[in-house]
Amino acid sequence: MDDFIARRARAQVFNLKPYVPGKPIDEVKRELGLTDVIKMASNENPLGPAPLAKQAIIEHLDDIHIYPDSYCFELKAMLAARLNIGPECIAIGNGSDEILKMLAEAFINPGDEVILAYPTFAEYELVSTVMGANCIKVPLRNNTHDLPAMLEQVSPGTKLVFICNPNNPTGTIVSRQALGEFVRELPRDVLLVVDEAYSEYVDHPDYESAQAMLGQRPQTIVLRTFSKIYGLAALRLGYGISSPEIINTLERVREPFNVNSLAQYAGMAALDDVDHIALSLELNRSGKAYLYQALAEMGLNYTPTQANFIFIDLGRDAGTVFLNMLNKGVIVRSCESFGCPTSIRVTIGTMEQNRRFIQALKAVLQEIEG
Template sequence: MNEFIKKKGRKEIFDLKPYVPGKPIEEVKRELGIDDIIKLASNENPIGPSPKGVEAVEKALAQLHFYPDSNCFYLKNRLSEILGYENENLIIGNGSDEVLKLIAETFINQGDEVVFADPSFVEYEFTAKIMGAACIKVNLKDFTHDLEAMLQAITDKTKIVYICNPNNPTGTIVTEQEMDYFMNNVPEDVLVVFDEAYVEYVEAENFASGLKYVDQGKNALVLRTFSKIYGLAALRIGYAITTKEIAQAIERVIEPFNVNMLAQVAALAAIDDHEHVKKSQNLNSEGKQYLYKEFKNLGFDYVPTEANFIFVDTHKDIQFIFNKLLQLGVIIRTGDIFGYPTYMRLTIGTKQENERLINALKAILEE
């Protein structure tokens, strides 16, 4: 390593592990020379972006020479109308990933601790470590957040607790009753961040949004995104709902023009594209039931999901399955990166994509 970097670089960055995204389609095309590829690795919407969002982007293209609205005024107004909060309760970010980084920059000092489940979304650890925090990981229980153990992990150094609900990569939820108990016992000086990136896919009746605790005035923040059900992942736009005081603090570290104009207009249009949302939900629900049935037939175990992906135990070396699927033009996410070497996390696709996945798995198992 360069001596200047070694001496002058912030020591925290040398402990960071770069985020490894799902393998891109173009990369597989280059490596294997395959053109017909489906990607079931990154929890993207298989039917594509909101048509209303696409139309809004097309109309806005002639305005690319203008800087975007730094305050996201119109999007905040619409979110306020839909969610029942004032603009001052909202933070808009360059994806919810940026909002996580903004939260860390606002609240974490070197030596603080953060608590989150393991495995869960890797960005909690990444953004906390950048700021010099110690990351306290609490193992899942039955693939679900163990809130009792997370409470016990809180110390006087704990600054933030992250709850991914539904959880990525397992797709499980924490129920309202479990959440109430947790929030009634968590210290008042701890910020609880509820990451609800997949909330629109939840079908369980015993689910409750973290917005309940924002309404109660607790130190709580709820993350949402336009990347998943609205299909705007490439544009990078997400948001947070929290108390006015917390939002005002976070606003102090937001860069000017952090959300591009095309993302803003697309999100503003997509949020009212109810037809696209309903179509996405129905497709996901039907695909989930089909895959459950087929996994049972294959002898695979799976974690029942409330998201648009399923965590599946193939009972085989997942790298073997992964590479065989790649050769058949199917990209999945391997579970070994989460500590589960026989598992895969796969996005629920279209009917045709789901059938192609199952046929590919059958062919591999019959070899």
């Protein structure tokens, strides 16, 4: 069979490694025989889903034998009203991951150049490589996108540039000014993708959504998700905001019925659940303050975050720390797969989870240091 795969699978497939997700709780329980496991590895909302979203799902359960609205008419209308744009400027996906895939399928030809930061969210490289792109990875500077260095890489062969704002895994932002300067220099022939999966958490005064630049630069797409602050990661719901022409191009490669009906109803309800959003933000803010203080007291080097996770450079092998933390029932993300072998990324949890994380990390570091 190996020979069959080698001869018949597309060449691009051999340049890929499967995406490494955060380890699921049940897997850790099974593998390690643990009963009490917490996951702080995938930047999910520790408060759970928006209560109004749960209610909406229950109300629509009897209709799941009917195909969903393939055009997400109502959800698009609601988003459009809130974003002050037309529904023709919105694409809805089975998670924003699917919008990334649609972008790559619609725009990338084999040999096109794609520019992205390093480290950043792994999907950009994955979807681009599948389509045969040549990915140019530009190292972060001070854990932040190095936009001047990314500009230097732009050539006539550049098709797409990805900016993750705030960046996963470092939690840093690109400021309004830096993005503005970058866009002034970026040729109009390059599609700019700004992934704002964590934008709801940002409280930095220099941050602005790239939606503000769509008018002047229609060759731009902004991505958002319901998986983070809205707490709907398992339903898979995300969207892109762009010019009608880019959205129409994505529509051509979109699978029919790509967004299930429960996700559509839950998404609309979650947008309206202002209490859940406020509580989630407050929990993130207080958790961040607690973790900053505890990490500083431990003498650990962390990057101040604008998202719902913290990037911590432990200065020692993160894989070992990750495994030892697992044994204590705390799942974090080792950043080895991001190319940062001494760092972990921890999702800001409930206060109880944050305390348990710090306790486990202290114990693990003590064990390792003997």
